[in-house]
Amino acid sequence: MTPTSGFSEDSLILASRGSRLALTQAEIVAGMVRAQYPDLRIDIQTVRTSGDADSRPFAQTGGKGLFTTEVEREVLEGRAHVAVHSAKDLTAELAAGCDIVCVPPRAERADVVVGGRGGSGEERLGGLEPGATVGTSSMRRRALVMEARPDLDVVEFRGNLDTRLAKVRDGAVDVAVLAAAGIERLNGEGDAKPPPDLAPLDPSWWVPAPAQGALAIEARIDRDDVVQLFEALTDPRALAEVTCERAFSARLEGGCSVPLGCSAVVSGTHLTASGYLATPDAAIALRDRISGSVSEAASLGVELAEALLASGGDEVLDEIRAAELTEPSPP
Incomplete structure (x- = not known):
């Protein structure tokens, strides 16, 4: 028996950047939805982001939300039902009223x-x-x-x-x-x-960016029908890993100008995470690991970040922020 989506509108609209990779990722998500709900019509709406228009090095742009803010706005303002993001591009804090409602199975993180x-x-x-x-x-x-x-x-x-x-x-x-x-x-x-x-490259040393290899589906939390539609597509393992890694990044207030990485791996009910934080020239490079229960994914990410801060990470972040203050403003 074909499951029903509970979605009442004529078509489900996915917002995405317009690059070939972003559209490929949106099609992957659309295919997952069609496999679960074959009678549901799906449209993909492309959005040009500030990151697509700005060719400066990421460290000079402020770095936060470069590839997600405009896509997120389509959902927030009701022109799309969900936004399909590369999870590593998402800011630590999403727009008020929006949340990640689905993390599909993760691709290679390395x-x-x-x-x-x-x-x-x-x-x-x-x-x-x-x-x-x-x-x-x-x-x-x-x-x-x-x-x-x-x-x-x-x-x-x-x-x-x-x-x-x-x-x-x-x-x-x-x-x-x-x-x-x-x-x-x-x-x-x-x-x-x-x-x-x-x-x-071995991810145990070449620690990937937080949430690298994962997709994140963002929707308005007041759209219960959309939230429920995507619940069945979430991969619990990927969700726990991304939750831990995003909590790590949020605690360090990591943007594109901060050299940091986090990789959480779930095995059964156990989660092990590796963290990395460095100065841009790698004169200081810090690493640590933490393990615990999957149910504590977010708190483990925070704890791992705090361990790096305690071992010299505060000085690393101070150096990066001081350098940002002395850089000339863009023309």
């Missing part, structure tokens, strides 16, 4: 090296000549690369995923460090181009 020679990502970075260029737009990845290979030249690497992959193929950089999930999603959706040669 970073990968694109380009270079060797087996693992570590081997490829290790095999680069001093002064070789590594492309990334992430302060976290920049710090991790500088910690591992301070003799490499880490360069700013903005653009959508297709653009960045093309830059590697064209030799604009020797290698790039990117998220595995986005590349895998594009190649899993009938991409005609052959998958790029990827080499994974």
